[in-house]
Amino acid sequence: MQIKPVEKQSLSNQVFNQIRDFILNEQYRPGDKLPSERELCDLMQINRSSVREALKRLEQARLIEIRHGEGSVVLDFKYHGGFDLIRHMVEPGKPLNYLAIRSLCEVRSLVCTEIARLAALRIKEPELEELAGIVGQMKICVQDGEGDFQSLDFEFHYTLAKASENVAFLLMLNSIREVYLPMAQAFSAMFTHVAGDPGVYEDIYQAVKGGDSQEAGNLTHQLIEEGNRIFMELHEKA
Known part of the structure; x- marks a missing residue:
């Protein structure tokens, strides 16, 4: 691990990104103290205001705690962090983080299965029409x-x-969207089994429309698990 000087642009962002990656990659571990503000300024060759701004963002992300008289202490992000941190673990231009990707795949399977089940019980006409339109576009x-x-x-x-x-599911999908759509090409293998025949989406729509929550959940689970399997097999071979 080596802290590097940063370029003279978006200084606080670069400080935040560099220290964030050290923490998420566990090069800084829970309980470790970061270098002091003065030391960070010297190591990165930047002014103190940029360092302070970055440290505040790290604290807001619950990656560190700034303690009076002690400095900045690294927190256990797996205990203190929120789901939004996942977008910092998977970013365009960075090598795929196997643990983060596998975790996202597993969450997507569990969450979308339950979403489909609940939708079959609660869906109303506007969402039914919207689903029908999406299937038609597919x-x-x-x-x-x-x-x-x-x-x-x-x-x-x-x-x-x-x-x-379910508002919690919507908020979770909002966070997943920030990771997924900018890197859609990297995840394209998930759709090789359905991109030529989207009939399963029609089947899910019909199950939801008919109020069959078990069938809607089962079909969604099968759809996503097969895509996950294909994607993870390719990733493990890479």
């Missing part, structure tokens, strides 16, 4: 090669989440 996307199938998949599950009337 069919056009496959037939004519126009449109973004992965974005439509996300909108399909997001619409189900709205229909589930």
Whole structure:
């Protein structure tokens, strides 16, 4: 681990990103003390205001605690952090973090399965119409090669989440979207089994429309688990 000087642009962001990565990669461990503000200024060759701003952001992200008389102490992000931290572990241009990706896949399977089940119990006409429209766009996307199938998949599950009337699931999907859509190409393997035949989405829609929560959940679970399996197998071989 070596703290490096930063470029003379977006200084506080670069300080935040560098220390954040050290913490998330566990090069700084819970209970470790960061170098003092003065030491960080010297190591990074920047002014104190940029360092202070970065430290405040790190504290807001619950990665460190600034203690009077002690300085900045690293927290256990797995205990103190929120779900939004996942977007810092998986970013465009960075090597894929296997643990974070596997965790996201597992969460996506569990959450989307329950979302579909609840949607079948609670969905109303506006969301039914929206789902039908998305399924129609998927069919056009496959037939004519126009449109973004992965974005439509996300909108399909997001619409189900709205229909589930569960705010926690919506907020979770908002965080996942910040990770997923900017890196959609990296996740494209998840859709090789359905991109040519989106019939399963029609089946899920019909189960939700008919109020069959068990079938809606089962179909969604099978859809996502197969995509996860394909993706993780490719990632493990890479």
